[in-house]
Amino acid sequence: MSRLVIPSHPPNEEGNVVRVTPESAGWEYVGFEVYVLAKGQTLRKETLAQEACLVLLKGKANISTKQERWEQIGLRMDVFEKVPPYSVYVPANDVYEIEAVTDVEVAVCLAPGKGTYPARLIPPSEVGVEIRGAGNIERRVHNILPESQPADSLLVVEVFTPEGNWSSYPPHKHDQDNLPHESYLEETYYHKINPGHGFMVQRVYTDDRSIDETMVVKNGDVVLVPKGYHPVSAPPGYEGYYLNVMAGPVRTWKFHNDPDHEWVMESKLAAKQK
């Protein structure tokens, strides 16, 4: 299996099913954890030097921080209901406690924090919904924590790829700290597949092909994107979901398309206009 694929495992005693740290990923900024909590189970963590975006992938929970508490938040019981999630932003040097009101799956998106902004609820109404692309590269995007919303480092987005479609396509990259042309952002993909026994295909490759991995991705896998282009394909019969976490030295998503393939977007959009 590719070193870029981190499979999930059954929940441990605190409910953790997958964990990526900057150290385990061999990079500097992005951390990512998923917890599956049974009804009544509680998870409590300190954020220390990281900020967190807690994304309720499914289920309802009470979530509190040092200063705030939100009760009975959570809307969808499955990510494939395709309604935007409730999330909670937690700054560095804070504490969060998640009490599962129903069975819950929650993603903890992490990046370096300075404590600039207070803890806040990000309700579904504040999540920007976007249909990106056209034809067999059309997909639905939920901008959970985009650069237009305050945070120190974190960018969080979820994407739904219809069966037979490609997403993160045309292939793009953001692996150069070269603004205004391109930003350096590490990225994780947390994949879910419907039906769950299916697979997705993701390629991660660089211009010099020093990285060129084409991976079969299963339900619950995390894919690391340390650099390079990173397109995703959903086979016929299988709908894909992924949650992206991005972070780097500057909090802006300035990507660069693979020049060999960027013509495809214009071609698909033009065909849609006909």
Ligand SMILES: O=C(O)C[C@@H](O)[C@H](O)C(=O)CO
């Ligand atoms: O465009 C998409 O289909 C999603 C991607 O942009 C994804 O969020 C990503 O790779 C961000 O760099």
